[in-house]
Amino acid sequence: MPKNDSISMSVIRRLPRYYRFLSELSDQGVDKISSTKLAQIMNVTASQVRQDLNCFGGFGQQGYGYSVSGLRDEIKRILGLNNRYRAVLIGAGNFGSAIAKYLDFERLGFTLVACFDRDEQKIGEQLGELTVRDAESLESFCEEEHIDAAILCVPRTSVEGVLDRLYASGVRSFWNFSHYDISTRYPDAVVENVHLSDSLMTLCYRMNNSNQE
Amino acid sequence: MPKNDSISMSVIRRLPRYYRFLSELSDQGVDKISSTKLAQIMNVTASQVRQDLNCFGGFGQQGYGYSVSGLRDEIKRILGLNNRYRAVLIGAGNFGSAIAKYLDFERLGFTLVACFDRDEQKIGEQLGELTVRDAESLESFCEEEHIDAAILCVPRTSVEGVLDRLYASGVRSFWNFSHYDISTRYPDAVVENVHLSDSLMTLCYRMNNSNQE
DNA sequence: TAGATTGTTAATCGATTAACAATC
């Protein structure tokens, strides 16, 4: 059923948003919804909704619409949120520790199994459920524990070194908060970048240019 | 010179990346660069580089290329990073406080002038240079202090209320970390969303589907 | 059955890439 012949990134990036809206509707007790209605709520076209969903299968019923909870579950499955990919956090600074405490990894397909820092002050500190480990032990840990993904919250200057060590230890997926282009160095890595300052600069640009329509 | 007739979002979102690479090159003492060379480093096409830059003006010199520092300065100007937009942070939880401490707002076109929370425990706490204020005083503060932008680090359930109050106090630009669709409620607002869990879900999807090329 | 709404094909729109004349 899943016609998985390479879905475009544009579609993939919209999936979490569908998931979010469908979860809310489901929580509100809505049973079924038409593409037109869903499109209205989400502020997109009905065509796009149907086109997007049909990349993965025919989840609707003609003349009726889509089952809200059914569709939500399908998208959850498509996204793979039932996985428990084993992830490590690198860098227990302000930002890293906020991520560790703030995000519900289990709901998002991951388990956060460890956290590393090289700052002696931080090693041994408690970070929610985790104890900050010495970055020295990074390689051995990742190999023994079969780590799937790493969350990079280290400064720009440390990222290359850390990245090489992780890659050598078999880690191929990265959630990257540093300003470094991983995919240039390791083309086979799966990389998701979150460039906060890029985002803020974009806001700045748009504020500058918003009064001139 | 700036032909500012509505630049597409795709181009705008690439500007910070140019800025980042050009800044690095400039720090490394590189004087000039051709679109071909820059494209190589950034892993894009030379056509795209030239096309993008020419949205804003002819910054290059035929037969020679672009001045690295000159081009970096132009992009800085285009992004408006010399602004000091007055921003407030709403929500001094893990994530909000990390943002406040971690980011160099002044380099990004903003000044962080205050921080609000409604949790009595947090009010009065020190957050870098700022003291956490009582959210009660939000409206009066924003009006008196002419606040341009708000950074929303509050939970999904509080965001609608906070948003309405900010909007009523004249704030029209939002850096939004909560899972709420601001632009549906206020179409004239300038909104930059950072949906961390969407990003992590996308990583999960891609990990699932990466071994099948 | 009649009405509604999907799944899917075709048309449109926009963004990316290629090509090349202009020019330093």
Added chain:
DNA sequence: TAGATTGTTAATCGATTAACAATC
């Protein structure tokens, strides 16, 4: 001048939207 590289137009590609036949 000859070589290099831009700025810009034209061609291609992909993504979005519109339309409608299939079908519940």
